[in-house]
Amino acid sequence: MLNKQFITGLCLITVMMVACKQKPDPAPASDPAKEMEELLGKVITDTASTNAVKDEILVSGKIVPDEDSQIRIYPMVSGIVRKVNVHSGWYVKAGQTLAELVSSEMAAFSNELASAEASLANARRDLSLKQDLFSSGLASEKDVEEAKSEYKRASSEVHKAEQVLQINGGDREAGYRITTPINGFVIEKRVTEHSHLRPDNSDPVFVIADISNVWAMVNIFESDISYIHQGDSVHLTSLSYPGKVFRGDIEKIYQVLDPETKTMRARINIHNPDLLLKPEMFVSAKVKVVQQHSRVSIPVRSLIFDNNRYYVVVREGNTARIQPVEVAEKMSGRAYISEGLHENDVVISGRQLYFYEALKQ
CATH class of the missing domain: 2.40.30.170 (Efflux pump adaptor protein, beta barrel domain)
Known part of the structure; x- marks a missing residue:
């Protein structure tokens, strides 16, 4: 039994020694030109084109x-500022009161309105009386028509006085309100309480923008x-x-x-x-x-910077070469070339560093 095991082990050792002495088959020689051609078929390329030069100044x-969105506000009447409601930098809305004045001119307008309203009340009573007398046969139709005309005239005067008061931003208490016609910010304020304002002032009291x-x-x-x-x-x-x-x-x-x-x-x-x-x-x-003017341009990503110069790798069919270039300027991701490239030259834009290092050797 021992002789059989010994013989079997000896055979295994002999087979292993023979296997160790055998040399592996040599690898087939590589073809650099063919490898370059295969790689060139897979890389990303860009074509140089002539474009108008874009720049940033x-x-x-x-x-x-x-x-066009700014209002300068002047007082339309003279008066004394009673209250200022806003300050510089505040946001205001259209129609908002900025300041309030007491004005003798507004008092005159208010008196005119009161006088016109009193005349209208008299004309209304007179018309009503003439119409009653006409119904009783104590007044003529002409008297009624004259009363109607007077009533219309008095009504027109009231309407006119109300419009004057409204246009000038006043009220019945001789007050005057400075308001803004637009929404915006107070960017200038040149009025304080107790200031005396005149409509012929050269500077605006408020500027709203x-x-x-x-x-x-x-x-x-x-x-x-x-x-x-x-x-x-x-x-x-x-x-x-x-x-x-x-x-x-x-x-x-x-x-x-x-x-x-x-x-x-x-x-x-x-x-x-x-x-x-x-x-x-x-x-x-x-x-x-x-x-x-126009220049030949390529994407900035195609450039290689080495030894204080710019280079590109130009593809020519199944081969490639290193080409030094002069960059005039870069703008919006494109490099404008003043020397070294021509229109329609094909440059490698992906893995160009690999080709650059390989071609340098």
Whole structure:
């Protein structure tokens, strides 16, 4: 039995020794050109195209109210301010009373209304009397018609006096109310209690502005004037809201240079529904402009930066080569090339670093 087990173990060891001495078959030699061709068939590429050069010009300025949504309020009569109901920065609604005055002119208007109402009451009584006398045969039809005419005239005078009092914002107690015709914020207040106001004052007593739409007045440097045009799109930012971008358009360019700053002003219209932008707030703006000349451009992701230079990997059929390029500018995800590429050149935009390193060796 022992001899049988020994013989079996010896056979196994012999088989293992023979297997260890056998060498594996050599792997087939790789073909770099074929591998490159296969990889080129799978990569992402982009074609260089000629486009008008887009650029961003930086300008700065401040927020001002839209003048079309701003009201300057002047007193229509003279008087002494009895009460001021609002202050600068307050939000007011159309029809709200801003200040109340005591006015001798309003007293005169109120007296005219009272006199007209008294005349109307007399005319009403006289008409009623003439109609009764006419029914009794004691008055003529002509007397009744004259009484009717007097009643109409007196009624017209009352209506006129009421309108004068209403137009001037007064009441029967010789008071005058300064009201706002629009919703908005009080951005200027130049009146205090006990002030004496006159209708010929040159300054408004209140300025009310609806800031749901505002303007940004920005300054354009003389060197940038030729690039900026009416209608250009603008992105604005403010220190008050980091990371938030407001969008607007250049609505008007004022064709006059400031003699001191040598800048030209432009007006940007901005929709401001959340009322975030306030008058006098400083803003920075990027004006998106399209220049007159064109350049070959490619996506920025296609660029490779190495040794202080830009390169791209250009695909030519089943081969590729490294091409140094000069980048004139970058804008909106595209690189505008001044030298090194031609229109319709195909550049690798995915795994280009792999090809760049492989082609360098």
